[in-house]
Amino acid sequence: MKAVELPKAYDPKEFEDRIYQAWLDTGMFKPREGKASPFTVVMPPPNVTGILHMGHALNNGLQDVLTRYYRMSGRPTLWVPGTDHAGIATQNVVERQLAKEGLRRQDLGRDRFLERTWQVKEKHHDIIKQQLQKIGCSCDWDHERFTMDEGLSRAVRESFVTLYERNLIYKGEYLVNYCPKCGTALADDEVEYQELSGFLYDVRYPYSDGSGYITVATTRPETMFGDVAVAVHPDDERYTHLVGKLLDLPLTDRKIPIIADSFVDMTFGTGMVKITPAHDPNDWQCGMRHNLEKRNMLNPDGTLNEQCPEKYRGLSALDGRSAVVADLKEQGYLVKEVAHNHDVGHCYRCHTVIEPYLSNQWFVRMQGMAEKALQAWKDEKIQFYPKRWENTYTHWLENIHDWCISRQLWWGHRIPVWECQDCHEILVLREDPTVCPKCGSSHLEQETDVLDTWFSSWLWPFSTLGWPEKTPDLATYFPTNTLVTGYDIIFFWVSRMIMASLEFLGEVPFRDIYITGLVRDKQGRKMSKSLGNGIDPLEVVDQYGADAMKFTLCYMATQGQDILIDMDSFKLGSRFANKVWNAARFLLMNLEGAELLDLSSLQLTTMDKWIYHQLNESSKKLKTAMENYKFNDGAQAIYDFFWNDFCDWYIESAKQGLYSERSDEKNRQITLLLDLLAESMRLMHPFASFISEEIYQKLPNVQDQLINSPYPVYRDDRSHADEAALVDRMQEAVTALRALRSDLGIPIERKIRAVIKCDADFPALDFFEQQKGLIASFVGASSLEVDGTDALDVDGAFPVAGTGYEIFVFVREAIDVEKEIAKMQAELVKNHKSLEGVLAKLSNEKFLANAKAEAIEKEQGKKAEFEEKIEKGEKHLALLKTFL
Numbered sequence: 023m024k025a026v027e028l029p030k031a032y033d034p035k036e037f038e039d040r041i042y043q044a045w046l047d048t049g050m051f052k053p054r055e056g057k058a059s060p061f062t063v064v065m066p067p068p069n070v071t072g073i074l075h076m077g078h079a080l081n082n083g084l085q086d087v088l089t090r091y092y093r094m095s096g097r098p099t100l101w102v103p104g105t106d107h108a109g110i111a112t113q114n115v116v117e118r119q120l121a122k123e124g125l126r127r128q129d130l131g132r133d134r135f136l137e138r139t140w141q142v143k144e145k146h147h148d149i150i151k152q153q154l155q156k157i158g159c160s161c162d163w164d165h166e167r168f169t170m171d172e173g174l175s176r177a178v179r180e181s182f183v184t185l186y187e188r189n190l191i192y193k194g195e196y197l198v199n200y201c202p203k204c205g206t207a208l209a210d211d212e213v214e215y216q217e218l219s220g221f222l223y224d225v226r227y228p229y230s231d232g233s234g235y236i237t238v239a240t241t242r243p244e245t246m247f248g249d250v251a252v253a254v255h256p257d258d259e260r261y262t263h264l265v266g267k268l269l270d271l272p273l274t275d276r277k278i279p280i281i282a283d284s285f286v287d288m289t290f291g292t293g294m295v296k297i298t299p300a301h302d303p304n305d306w307q308c309g310m311r312h313n314l315e316k317r318n319m320l321n322p323d324g325t326l327n328e329q330c331p332e333k334y335r336g337l338s339a340l341d342g343r344s345a346v347v348a349d350l351k352e353q354g355y356l357v358k359e360v361a362h363n364h365d366v367g368h369c370y371r372c373h374t375v376i377e378p379y380l381s382n383q384w385f386v387r388m389q390g391m392a393e394k395a396l397q398a399w400k401d402e403k404i405q406f407y408p409k410r411w412e413n414t415y416t417h418w419l420e421n422i423h424d425w426c427i428s429r430q431l432w433w434g435h436r437i438p439v440w441e442c443q444d445c446h447e448i449l450v451l452r453e454d455p456t457v458c459p460k461c462g463s464s465h466l467e468q469e470t471d472v473l474d475t476w477f478s479s480w481l482w483p484f485s486t487l488g489w490p491e492k493t494p495d496l497a498t499y500f501p502t503n504t505l506v507t508g509y510d511i512i513f514f515w516v517s518r519m520i521m522a523s524l525e526f527l528g529e530v531p532f533r534d535i536y537i538t539g540l541v542r543d544k545q546g547r548k549m550s551k552s553l554g555n556g557i558d559p560l561e562v563v564d565q566y567g568a569d570a571m572k573f574t575l576c577y578m579a580t581q582g583q584d585i586l587i588d589m590d591s592f593k594l595g596s597r598f599a600n601k602v603w604n605a606a607r608f609l610l611m612n613l614e615g616a617e618l619l620d621l622s623s624l625q626l627t628t629m630d631k632w633i634y635h636q637l638n639e640s641s642k643k644l645k646t647a648m649e650n651y652k653f654n655d656g657a658q659a660i661y662d663f664f665w666n667d668f669c670d671w672y673i674e675s676a677k678q679g680l681y682s683e684r685s686d687e688k689n690r691q692i693t694l695l696l697d698l699l700a701e702s703m704r705l706m707h708p709f710a711s712f713i714s715e716e717i718y719q720k721l722p723n724v725q726d727q728l729i730n731s732p733y734p735v736y737r738d739d740r741s742h743a744d745e746a747a748l749v750d751r752m753q754e755a756v757t758a759l760r761a762l763r764s765d766l767g768i769p770i771e772r773k774i775r776a777v778i779k780c781d782a783d784f785p786a787l788d789f790f791e792q793q794k795g796l797i798a799s800f801v802g803a804s805s806l807e808v809d810g811t812d813a814l815d816v817d818g819a820f821p822v823a824g825t826g827y828e829i830f831v832f833v834r835e836a837i838d839v840e841k842e843i844a845k846m847q848a849e850l851v852k853n854h855k856s857l858e859g860v861l862a863k864l865s866n867e868k869f870l871a872n873a874k875a876e877a878i879e880k881e882q883g884k885k886a887e888f889e890e891k892i893e894k895g896e897k898h899l900a901l902l903k904t905f906l
Contacts, residue, residue: 023617023692026610026720032603034567038712042155050729051162053098053499061092061099062502064483065161066515067169069108070146071115074153076541076549076587077508079559082159083572084538084579084653085506089160090708091648094733100499102486103154103161105147107170109434109475110204114372116142116433132432139433143168157559158568158711160729165495167486169478170435177485178435178478179452181526186450190387191427195316197299197306198426200379201369202324206430207383209474210423212514213367213376222362223347224292226355227252230268230277236261237357239291241364242301243350244342246271247330248319249278251297253308256282258293272355273331273346283308300380318380322430339377384428384437384471391521392422398520398530407536407651408582411509418513425518427474434472441467480518483531490526500527504534504651512537536651539584541575546586562592569710570595576709577657598661599713602706605669606717609695612680616692618723624690628789631742632749633672636663637701638740644705645736660706668702671753675796696723705734751786752793755829758822759801762831765901767842773804774836777819780827782810790827820904843902850895857888 029036045051053060063085068078085101093099116139117127127135147168154161167174185191198207223243226235238252249271254261261280268277285304286295299309300318309316319329326334326342334342350356367376396419398404399412406412428437440449442458443465449455457464478485483502487495501523507516516535523531542548543555550556562571574595578585626634640663647656679691700721703714707728718728759776768774778794780787790797790808798806807814819830833839863869863881870878 023613023615023722025612025614026722028603028607028610028717028720030607032600032713034569034599034712035564037716038158038563038568039156041712041715042158045160045727045729046163048727050727051101051160052164053100053162054093054730056096056098058095058097060499061089061097061504062102062499063089063100063504063506064102064486064502065104065159066505066507066511067104067106067167067479067482068150069111070105070143070150070168071108071111072146073149074157074559076557076559077538078153079157079562079571080541080575080579080585081506081508081538082154082157083575084536086159086572086711087576087653087656087708088504088506088648090711090729091644091733093160093729094704094707094731095735096732098498100165100495101159101161102165102167103151103159103163104167104482104486105150105169106475106479107143107168107434109429109431109472110201110206110369110372112139112143113431113433114204127432135432153560156563156568158572160711165486169475169482173488174478174481174485175435177481177489178473179438180490181481181522182438182473182477183450183452184526185386190390191384192387193382193384193428195380195382196385196426197301197303197378197380198383199367199376200322200381201372201374202320202322202377203372203374204369204431205322207379207381207426207428208369208376209426209476212370214370214373215365215367217363218366219361219363220366221359222291223350223359224357225272225350226357227269227272227278227296230270236264236269236280236294237292238294238296240296241362242339242343244326244334244339244346245298245301245319246296246346247274247326247334248298248301248317249296250299250309250314250317251278251281251312253281253283253286253295253297254293255286255288256284258286258288260293272353273349281312283311301378303378306378316380320377320379324377339375383426384439386425386427388422388425388521391525392419392517394524395419395517395520398524403530403533404520405534407534410582411512411535411537414509414512415517418517425474427477428469428471429474430470431472434475435478437469437471437473439469441469443467476514476518479515480522481526483519484523484527500531501529502532504536505532506536506538508540509537534651539579539582541585541587544586544588546584557587557589562589565589566592566596567599567712569599569713573598573657573710576653577661579653579657581652581654595710598665599710601665601669602710602713602717605664605673606699606720608673609692609699610720613692613696613722617685617689618696619689619693621693621697624693626694628745628748628792629672629675630694631745633667633698634740635742635746636667637698637705637734638736640667640705641734642736644734657709660709664702664706668698671749672698674800675793678796693723696721700724701734703728704731707731707733748786748789751825751827752790752797755790755824755827756797756800758824759797759803759829759831762820762822763801765898766833766837767846767898768833768836770802772836773802775805775832776801776803777807777809777814777816777830778824778827779809779812779814779816779830784810784826786826839902843899846895846899846902850892850899853888853891853895857885857892860885860888 065085066081068074089099089101120126130138182191199210199213200207220241222239222241224237224239225243227238228235236252252269254265256262264280265282267280269280271278285308286293297305297308297314299306299314300316317329319327321327324339326337328335334345337345347356368374369376396416399416406415438451440455442461442463444463445458445461447458447460455466458466484496484500487493487500489496505516519531523529540548547553547555559571570592574592575585577594578587640659643659644656647653647659676691676695679687682688700718700723703718707714715728718724755778778790787810794806794808816830818832818834820833822829822831860881864885
């Protein structure tokens with residue numbers, strides 16, 4: 023057998039791209055046939071509007087871990103990738119590009135604008151796909167889908183027409199959330215609320231009979247042109263006698279009545295509320311109850327329209343407010359204005375202030391579907407990880423509103439509704455009509471609106487598998503198993519997918535829903551462009567490698583918690599990868615002249631049985647971690663086994679056999695080491711995919727690629743509890759001796775002499791005797807004896823207690839105790855003096871008042887540092903004095 027030369031330095035750039043291409047070329051991401059039940063996961067489709075961020079790296083990294091684990095576990099595994107057309111967001115990107123050219127979409131027309139949008143989509147899609155491949159996503163690219171591809175478009179039309187036929191889709195004039203910048207309606211869930219500083223205005227509304235006036239409080243006086251009444255609470259004794267009186271609407275020639283309605287809050291403002299049904303949700307309901315007129319005083323672009331006096335027409339809502347307030351003040355209608363903070367809705371895409379707006383829109387009736395989705399949760403057909411996110415799911419479903427699905431955009435799925443221009447027949451069809459079935463006219467016009475982006479996304483788990491066709495993929499891989507996503511789209515997407523799946527296929531689309539934490543900076547802030555604290559996944563890959571990024575994120579992904587990172591955080595994964603590389607390099611360079619033996623014929627030592635026991639226990643931990651989505655537990659188990667058990671203990675213990683002059687012993691040890699290294703690569707592959715594959719393919723004891731090799735599973739024949747207990751005792755002894763060296767400050771090059779005393783019936787006596795040379799090498803001992811008969815003299819030695827034994831260390835032979843005491847006393851004086859200086863600074867009020875926060879934080883850090891040094895020093899000194 024020849025030695026294998028790995029490069030001295032771990033450099034992921036040398037092999038990550040090569041290995042990924044090899045996986046692609048050999049079809050390793052495709053599902054393999056098998057008798058086991060399939061494992062399917064669909065990728066939450068990123069929007070084709072930008073590049074991936076660290077949240078995508080986390081989300082897709084965790085999906086990759088699951089996919090690789092179940093693929094290696096022998097299940098036919100399919101990870102479906104794809105992208106979302108992201109209606110509003112993508113159209114915004116194109117319109118901003120046009121604006122830089124001095125153009126609007128109307129200047130191009132619908133067809134040319136859509137051509138341009140498809141070009142943007144293709145460009146961004148290619149970037150996203152390259153990024154997903156760069157970070158190592160092992161999804162089946164032959165199954166890649168896009169929410170506006172031919173198949174998904176057919177699914178969207180089928181779902182719309184089916185819901186319409188079931189009387190679950192309707193069109194009507196309703197008050198909707200409207201973004202004047204995007205020029206479209208939004209669903210309630212697409213509105214984000216921010217607290218803004220504004221004013222509460224008290225405005226006089228005179229009685230029409232000239233007998234006085236009332237005072238109405240409002241935050242939006244410009245909407246008074248849409249007022250149709252003023253409401254008071256029917257139990258408000260201050261105003262019950264006024265109900266029915268007419269008022270003059272200021273700045274207009276209109277008259278409006280005073281009405282009574284119990285929705286009015288008697289304690290807010292004056293207890294009188296102006297009613298503007300076309301521009302406020304509560305007023306809309308009040309208007310419906312009282313059959314009031316709905317006066318829309320806004321144009322689609324958010325400017326004031328012809329319902330307003332001429333001087334205000336064409337002004338934006340904000341400019342209109344300023345003009346109205348100025349005129350109210352000048353004409354004596356404004357009583358006062360008071361600073362007032364209140365929550366204001368903003369568009370979730372462009373962050374423009376939302377206007378409640380009266381318009382004709384398409385809606386989905388949600389109540390019945392929501393009840394089915396709630397029942398699925400009650401019947402435990404779905405499971406959230408962490409469980410607390412069930413509250414978000416159930417709360418939204420229990421308080422659901424009908425879903426406004428029409429958008430006044432050009433980019434998206436055109437609503438499949440046509441109107442005959444001759445007989446006005448409405449056609450809702452699966453195929454484009456050419457003539458009206460009622461009158462035979464060919465003069466048909468299609469609805470100009472498109473569907474909400476989420477209307478295609480809610481079909482994602484089954485439309486990507488071929489629905490509405492009864493495809494083999496749908497029969498094999500649906501329902502899917504696990505959804506990995508963020509908490510912010512539990513109602514946008516997760517709940518709706520469950521509703522759609524129950525409605526169209528009669529079953530839930532997945533059982534397990536893993537909700538990731540947010541990736542935040544070290545200060546706990548959400549990563550954003552405005553803060554400049556984002557981390558580009560590709561920069562991490564470039565600096566540390568894809569494995570280092572994925573392993574770090576998994577290691578830190580404690581279920582239910584956000585991840586706080588900066589660029590340096592990825593050194594954790596990088597250090598681990600370096601350890602793996604160096605260990606493999608060490609073993610492979612020692613293969614020269616060795617011969618692989620039949621593994622089953624080897625006699626195992628206590629240390630051999632122990633390492634297989636540890637591997638066995640790690641396999642069990644990994645199974646539990648994967649089944650319960652405890653990714654950090656899985657990464658920790660791999661780290662502990664490979665770094666601690668395999669490298670720090672077993673390889674060290676194996677060096678005697680590895681360097682043996684006896685060929686049979688060397689061959690035995692190399693055979694075991696290569697088997698353990700191969701098993702270790704299998705164990706860590708889901709978490710560190712590239713490096714494990716690169717090393718695995720260099721091993722002389724394996725064939726084929728690692729990616730489809732069997733994952734280690736718990737085996738009864740590898741359970742060696744007795745041997746594990748013996749090694750635990752040895753590790754305890756080594757740890758105690760190392761701790762003593764550290765406490766006494768004995769340099770690593772200074773050898774110690776020690777005796778381990780135990781009773782003759784101590785269970786690890788023979789093992790300690792066999793391994794005393796190994797123990798000595800671990801603790802830097804020139805001499806280490808094991809005494810089971812109390813025959814050795816240990817006078818003057820320092821005792822260290824163990825479980826069933828005691829270690830005696832001849833400290834005075836290793837250090838000059840008096841000199842060390844003097845040195846430590848001097849060090850303590852120095853640290854006490856430094857601490858006094860820091861405390862003086864921190865108690866100086868002038869310093870605290872004038873210093874920057876960073877400077878104060880630095881001094882507090884010094885205080886903690888000196889206090890720790892003093893505490894350790896005093897402990898060290900007390901220990902040294904016991905030797906006097």
